Amino acid sequence: MNKIYNPQPENWSEILKRPTQSFTDVEETVKQIFKEVQQKGDIAVSKYTNLFDGIEIKNILVTNEEIEKAKKEVSVELKEAIELAKNSIYKFHFAQKTTKIEVETTEGVSCWQEKRPIQKVGLYIPGGSAPLFSTVLMLVIPATIAGCKEIILCTPPDKNGNINPAILYTANLCGISKIYKVGGIQAIAGMTFGTETIPQVYKIFGPGNQFVTIAKQFASQNGVAIDMPAGPSELLVFADETAVPSYVASDLLSQAEHGKDSQVILVTISKNMLNDVEEEIYKQLEVLPRKEIAQVAINNSKLIYVDNEQIALDLINEYAPEHFIVCSKKEDYFINGIENAGSVFIGNYTPESAGDYASGTNHTLPTNGYSKSYSGVNLDSFQKAMTFQKISQKGIQKIGNPIELMAEAEGLQAHKNAVTLRLKNN
Template identity: 60%
Template sequence: MKKILNPDKTQWQNLFARPSLDVQDLNTLVQQVFTEIKQNGDTAVAKYTQLFDGVTLNSLEVTADEIQEAAAVVPDELKLAIQLAKGNIEKFHAAQNQERQIIETMQGVTCWRESRAIEKVGIYIPGGSAPLFSTVLMLAVPAAIAGCAEIVLCTPPDKKGKINPAILYTAQLAGVSKIYKVGGIQAIGAMAFGTQSIPKVDKIFGPGNQYVTAAKQAAFAAGVAIDLPAGPSELLVIADTTANAAFVAADLLSQAEHGADSQVVLVTTSEGFGNSVLAEINAQVAALPREAVAQKALDNSRIIVLPDTASCIEFSNGYAPEHLIIATADADALAEKVTNAGSVFIGNYSCESAGDYASGTNHTLPTNGYARNYSGVSLDSFVKKITFQKITAQGLQNIGPAIEAMAAAEQLQAHKNAVTIRLKSLQNV
């Protein structure tokens, strides 16, 4: 990790930068795959599954027998952990349900808003070296609470054409409708356009590598909604000398091990504390199974020393991290000053891993600075908000003249007439 001491504010913008990727060739590949899927459906999906994942499948859909077999091999201890996490995630997201509130804006004019579930949602779950069954909970649980009629899940198979058993067990537990052995660009394309086997969905959710991210953006451009712009994982920690250097190092490594393109940042008021964290990182990373991945991420990462916690929170708001840990003596006060972050963890014992797995909040969050203008996934992500209004005869008489005046001023005569004709009819009653 590169250490930067008291950078001038004119340098901050450069320090906000994430690792950049050349996406031109990537976007060309995405369009090629999408075009073939639109033309050839399952045949194209199978072709690219063989090309990218090295496996030939007889069927794309996971069978009930495969799900049952998977559940049998998941250890009971892990099942209990998944069930505990599911319960907490359900509690947190169910509380986001809002009751209908009817507002009478003036006598005879009532307005309200209601939620309607998105009918078909698609969930992408990365497989490979880190099968993210926790993300199944983060997406399928709120989708089920929202009442989505169909929850489709795509995840890449291994070389034997199998799906990680924990993913299958969690999907079945969380209420997923159908599961498909498809990953990468071809999975996003299949859900975006539909194939003979995989239904077209209305909105696509889930994290992924640069290929999946590019494919989701292309699907959005083609008219299919996506959850949010999400790329490589990132974490920013604000810490002073009251923090525990070993804790902070462990938190930074927990995100660095996600991928070589991840980025972690420590912003601290003490150069000495930064040195202690760096020493802990060097000691802890050597014991990680994903050491090589974490080391590459650390090459993109920084320790930044600033004069006080006020400067630290100002820097964090400019960076707009996906995850923010505040481990300072004034952590609660600093948390009130957060304006840009995906999810915030307050105090020495609020490790980011808790949010990733089991505390109840959602871990599908905006990255790459999009926390400035996007929220993380919530129950609202799976519903549409529809407004309703009901106007009585008296209500139209109260509000009508204002509508007529405004419509006339905008030179929209038909708008005015829609009111005028009704008001005239009431004069004859």
């Protein structure tokens, strides 16, 4: 791994750069596929599924028979684990529900805010070498609690045209019946424009590779909202001498195995910790089934030593990690001082894996520094806040003249007239 000692702030942006392609690297590919899907619908979707996934599928909608078969293929133990995770995620997201907020801003002027569900949402579930059935829970559960009327799910097929049984089982467990065997850019384009088979949605959710991330940004340019730009996974750990090196190494590797473009970083004020963690990483790496993938990610990752907690915190906030683990005797200092992170994990017994699966928090989080301005997926992600107002005769008398003056000052006579007429009739 790359060991860095006391980097100067002016060099942080270069040191902390993510190993991702630029937008322009994949823009033309995404643009071309979006154009074809918009014009040719299912034909274009089928073309690119054949090209990228190596399979020709006649019916992309998963059948009831396939779902029933999947139920039988998932072990009882895994079903119980999924049920436990489902309950935890439900509890945490249900607790995020809010009631109507109402206030009389002026006598006779009543204003209130209510939440309404987004009617049609599309969920993207990564497949490939790591079929993320846990992401089904993370997206379907809050969408259901929010009351979304139409929830569809797209996920890439394997080389035999099948969907991982755990994905189908989990989707069915959560009440999803519209599951499509479509992945990558063509899935995002299909949900953006709608095809003969795939419904058009109002908002798209879910993580993915760099192509999916750019595709989601294209979707937002075509009138469909997205949860956030969520690309390759990343983790930053702060560990002082109170941390357990083997735990820290295991956490770093847990994200490195996601993909070759993942990034993991250790920040520490202990040189011994830095060396011990590096030693543990290479020891644990040797026995990982996904060693080849993790190794590439580790090569792009950093072990950073700084002199004190203040410098560490400033550097962490500059990086704005998707996942942030803090193992420190001064954990409150970091908890109170962290401003930019998708999700925070505290202490030696809080692995990032817990948030990925069963603690209850959501694992769909902003990457690539976007935690400076984006939240992770939560209940509000599936809702809109609508405002209402009702003004009585007395109320319009109270605020009418100020409205007239402000409208006239902006040169908007019709705005003024809309109030003046009401005041004259009072």
